[in-house]
Amino acid sequence: MALAELNPVGRKSVVVGCSYASLHTHMRERTVNLARDESGKPGPEAFAGWMVSIAQSSDRDAFGEVFAYFAPRVKSYLMRLGANNDQAEDMMQDVMLLVWRRAGQFDPAQASLSTWIFTIARNRRIDVLRKERRPEFDPEDPALVRDADPQPDANVEAEQRHALIREAIDDLPEEQAELLRLNFFEELPHSAIAEQLGLPLGTVKSRLRLAMTRMRKALGELE
Amino acid sequence: MTEHHPDHETLLDYAAGHSREPVALLVATHLALCPQCRREVAAMEEVGGVVLEENEPSNVDEHSLDAVLARIERGDRPESTQAPAAGEQGGERGGEPSGEPEASAIPRPLRDYIGGSLDRVHWKRLSGKVAEARLLDRHSGFETRLMRIGAGGRIPVHTHEGREFTLVLKGGFTDEFGHYVRGDVAKADSDMTHQPVADADGECICLAVTDAPLRFTGPMGKLINIINRF
Numbered sequence: 001m002a003l004a005e006l007n008p009v010g011r012k013s014v015v016v017g018c019s020y021a022s023l024h025t026h027m028r029e030r031t032v033n034l035a036r037d038e039s040g041k042p043g044p045e046a047f048a049g050w051m052v053s054i055a056q057s058s059d060r061d062a063f064g065e066v067f068a069y070f071a072p073r074v075k076s077y078l079m080r081l082g083a084n085n086d087q088a089e090d091m092m093q094d095v096m097l098l099v100w101r102r103a104g105q106f107d108p109a110q111a112s113l114s115t116w117i118f119t120i121a122r123n124r125r126i127d128v129l130r131k132e133r134r135p136e137f138d139p140e141d142p143a144l145v146r147d148a149d150p151q152p153d154a155n156v157e158a159e160q161r162h163a164l165i166r167e168a169i170d171d172l173p174e175e176q177a178e179l180l181r182l183n184f185f186e187e188l189p190h191s192a193i194a195e196q197l198g199l200p201l202g203t204v205k206s207r208l209r210l211a212m213t214r215m216r217k218a219l220g221e222l223e
Numbered sequence: 224m225t226e227h228h229p230d231h232e233t234l235l236d237y238a239a240g241h242s243r244e245p246v247a248l249l250v251a252t253h254l255a256l257c258p259q260c261r262r263e264v265a266a267m268e269e270v271g272g273v274v275l276e277e278n279e280p281s282n283v284d285e286h287s288l289d290a291v292l293a294r295i296e297r298g299d300r301p302e303s304t305q306a307p308a309a310g311e312q313g314g315e316r317g318g319e320p321s322g323e324p325e326a327s328a329i330p331r332p333l334r335d336y337i338g339g340s341l342d343r344v345h346w347k348r349l350s351g352k353v354a355e356a357r358l359l360d361r362h363s364g365f366e367t368r369l370m371r372i373g374a375g376g377r378i379p380v381h382t383h384e385g386r387e388f389t390l391v392l393k394g395g396f397t398d399e400f401g402h403y404v405r406g407d408v409a410k411a412d413s414d415m416t417h418q419p420v421a422d423a424d425g426e427c428i429c430l431a432v433t434d435a436p437l438r439f440t441g442p443m444g445k446l447i448n449i450i451n452r453f
Contacts, residue, residue, distance in 0.1 A: 041276070060292060060295075063292075063295075064288060067288050067291065070275075071287060072280030072281050072282065072283050073275055073276060073278055073280050073281075074275070075280075075281040075283055076280055076281035077274075077275050077278055079281055080278070088281070089283065089284055092283065092287070093287060093290060093291050093294070094301035096287075096291050097291050097294055097295065098301055100291070100295055101300060111272075112269065112272055114275055114276045115268050115269050115271060115272030116272075117272070117275065118268065118271040118272045118275040119268060119271070121275070122239070122240035122271065123240070124301070125240060126240055127303050127305055128304060130243075131305065132243065132244040132247075132305065133244055133303075133305045133307075133308055134240070134244075134247065135244065135247045135248040135250075135251040135252070135308070135332035135333075135336075136251050136332060137251050137252070137254045137255035137261070137330065137331060137332065138255070138330075138331040138332070141255060141330055141331045141334075142328070143255065143328040143329065143330035143331070143334070144255045144256075144330055144331075145255065145257065145258060145330075145406065146258070147258035147262075148258070161269055162269055162272060162273065165266070165269045165270060165272075165273055166273045166276075169270065169273055180270060181274050183235050183239055184239045184270070184271050184274045184275075185274070185278075187241045190232050205231065205232065208231065208232075208235065209231050212231070212235075212263070212266065212270075215266050215267075215269070215270060216262075216263070216266055219266060219269075221262055221266070
């Protein structure tokens with residue numbers, strides 16, 4: 001079935017909401033590059049627009065764009081965590097279907113699209129491969145303890161947080177960046193990672209702690 | 224203000240999706256009570272988003288997109304393979320926190336695992352002042368328990384295999400390492416012996432999880448599993 005037949009409406013004409021506009025303003029103020037980056041990835045405004053089109057007008061072409069970028073990455077993430085090709089393909093399709101179904105819940109003020117899709121993929125893997133539930137707190141829960149001490153940059157838009165984190169990872173010493181990546185791709189306790197890398201456990205723990213401290217500082221959350 | 228938090232590795236495991244359900248339940252319930260750790264985990268998940276993005280893309284099946292679009296046309300929904308967290312202790316999935324003052328209301332996700340409120344928990348008395356209720360029994364290798372200790376009551380001295388996390392939900396307790404109140408997480412290793420004593424001014428309710436070795440699934444982990452066999 002051809003995409004063009006499914007959706008004759010040009011997605012570029014879709015009006016995007018105020019969160020996109022404010023995202024744009026914030027990003028300009030911060031002079032974060034919104035154009036395609038060196039890898040050719042479409043900018044966050046393009047993705048935000050596609051997600052709105054999917055949610056509001058069931059735009060198959062917009063979904064095709066999101067799919068083209070994320071599906072191969074979701075699949076390789078799942079494979080690196082031990083799924084075989086067929087399992088990873090099936091789970092990836094489930095994840096992308098959930099991206100479609102939940103497009104209306106995606107809030108660019110709350111999460112960057114990459115992180116939102118990461119959490120869907122992470123949780124799908126727990127569900128399908130480990131056959132467990134994923135307990136999570138509910139932000140709307142009346143019993144949740146609210147943040148009495150909002151951080152100075154608490155209003156920073158999620159895509160901007162994402163850009164700041166990406167830059168901060170690029171700036172990390174390679175040994176810290178590598179451990180941070182391993183943490184997401186290896187389901188190993190730090191003691192086993194230390195053993196494999198021939199490092200003392202304390203070194204692994206302190207590198208990861210340092211790396212996360214740098215991330216929090218980049219977000220303006222720590223002095 | 225929470226002063227005792229899960230350790231950094233435990234939070235990283237949770238953010239990366241490596242924690243097993245009993246530990247994840249304890250961490251997530253702590254997050255509901257601790258804005259500081261929520262920010263920490265949010266930053267970790269943001270790292271996960273960057274890692275996902277920068278990861279070398281795999282080839283997807285030629286017909287992947289068509290297959291997903293066809294499922295969209297059919298109205299197909301990927302169902303969870305897991306039953307919702309209800310009836311662990313009988314009762315329904317917990318709705319709003321009911322009947323309890325704010326200072327002891329049980330937050331999600333734990334509320335869903337105990338059928339809505341502490342009133343629904345079937346306590347089993349262990350001694351004069353100590354009662355427990357087991358959760359998540361199907362998770363072999365883990366012990367997941369709600370503990371209720373009367374004012375001034377003592378848990379018998381114990382050690383355990385693996386690590387133990389204890390999240391305070393109501394009241395407080397003291398052991399050799401500190402004083403813990405609602406939202407705090409006490410951590411103990413197998414080489415630590417400790418004897419928690421509940422505060423004198425009221426009962427203490429905690430979620431205690433004792434963990435077990437992880438099962439390894441990553442490429443390096445598979446190698447370790449093979450090595451461990453010999």
